[in-house]
Amino acid sequence: MARRLRPVGLGFVETAPVRLVFAREISASPDAVFRALAEDVPGWPAWFSAVTLARPIGEGAGREIRLRGGTRFVETVLTARRPEVYAYRVDVTNAPGARAVVEEWRLAPAGTGTRVRWTFAADGTALFRFVLNRARPGLARAFRDAVASLDRRLTRP
Numbered sequence: 001m002a003r004r005l006r007p008v009g010l011g012f013v014e015t016a017p018v019r020l021v022f023a024r025e026i027s028a029s030p031d032a033v034f035r036a037l038a039e040d041v042p043g044w045p046a047w048f049s050a051v052t053l054a055r056p057i058g059e060g061a062g063r064e065i066r067l068r069g070g071t072r073f074v075e076t077v078l079t080a081r082r083p084e085v086y087a088y089r090v091d092v093t094n095a096p097g098a099r100a101v102v103e104e105w106r107l108a109p110a111g112t113g114t115r116v117r118w119t120f121a122a123d124g125t126a127l128f129r130f131v132l133n134r135a136r137p138g139l140a141r142a143f144r145d146a147v148a149s150l151d152r153r154l155t156r157p
Contacts, residue, residue, distance in 0.1 A: 001073075001094060002072065002092050002093065002094045003092065003093065003094070003098075004091060005011045005089075005090055005091060005092065005093060005099055005100050005101060005122070006035055006097055006099050006100040007089065007091065007100075008089060008100045008102055009078065009089075009102075010039060010078045010079055010087055010102065012089075012100060012102045013051055013087070013102050013104045013119050013120075013121045014121075016052045016100070016121035016123055017122070017123045018119050018120075018121070018123065018124075018129050018132050018133060019083050019119060019120075020119070020120040020121075020122075020132070020133075020136055020139055021104070021117065021119045021120075021142040022117070022139070022140050022144070023115060023116065023117040023118075024115075024116055024143070024144060024148075025111075025115050025116075026111055026113050026114055026116060026147055026148070026150070026151035027112065027113040027114075027151055027155050028113060028114055028150070028151050028154035028155050029083075029112075029113065029114060030031060030083035030084070030107040030109055031083045031106070032056070032082075032154045033080065033083070033114050033116060033150065033154065034082050034083040034086065036150055036154060037086045037105050038077075038080045038082070038086045041054045041056045041060075041063055042054055042055055042056075043056060044065075046150040046153065047146055047150040047153050048142075048149070049068070049142075049145065049146065049148040049149070050065060050067050050068050050142050050146070051066070051067060051068075052066045052068055052144070053065065053066040054066075055081070056138045058072070060077070061076065061077055061141055062074065062075055062076050062077060062088075062091075063075045063077065063088060070094070071093065071095050072091070072092075072094050072096060073090045073092070073093050073095075073101075074091050074092040074093075075088040075089060075090050075091060075138060076088060076089050076091055077106050078102065080157045081142050084106065084107055084108070085104065085107070086104075086105045086107075087102060087103065087104040087105065088102070088103055089094050089101065089102045090102070090103075092115050095128075096128070097124040097125035097127055097128030097131075098122065098123075098124045098128055099123045099124045099125070099128075100122065100123040100124075101120070101121065101122045101123075102119075102121045102122075103118065103119065103120055103121070104118070104119045104121070105117070105118050106118075106119070108138075116147050118143050118147075120132075120139065123138070124139065
């Protein structure tokens with residue numbers, strides 16, 4: 001059953017009870033990575049294997065996301081500042097126990113490539129927070145694999 005979450009702003013990334021932060025350097029340029037994140041939303045399933053559907057809604061002001069396993073999100077884009085940051089808030093989800101979620105992708109030049117940092121900031125029931133913290137290794141692996149796949153996609157000849 002889908003539920004509306006608490007509307008939080010970008011500052012929630014720094015204050016959330018659960019903050020999972022992952023980073024990796026890749027060879028693709030910050031601009032290319034930003035385009036893939038913010039402008040090619042339907043392309044997410046091609047490089048992020050957990051994502052089965054991604055589509056912009058509201059003329060790009062939001063997104064509909066479906067994950068493997070059936071989790072669904074309706075999101076509002078909080079910021080899309082090329083080529084530095086792309087962040088969105090989950091407004092509606094069927095994930096049990098979630099109360100507020102913001103995801104932020106920060107991009108910074110790293111040599112000729114990009115340092116990609118993904119922050120998953122969340123609040124929810126005690127059980128939700130516990131499960132999310134226990135899921136850290138799996139989310140780290142999903143991030144690592146997704147960013148590596150994105151890099152291959154963006155840099156292949």
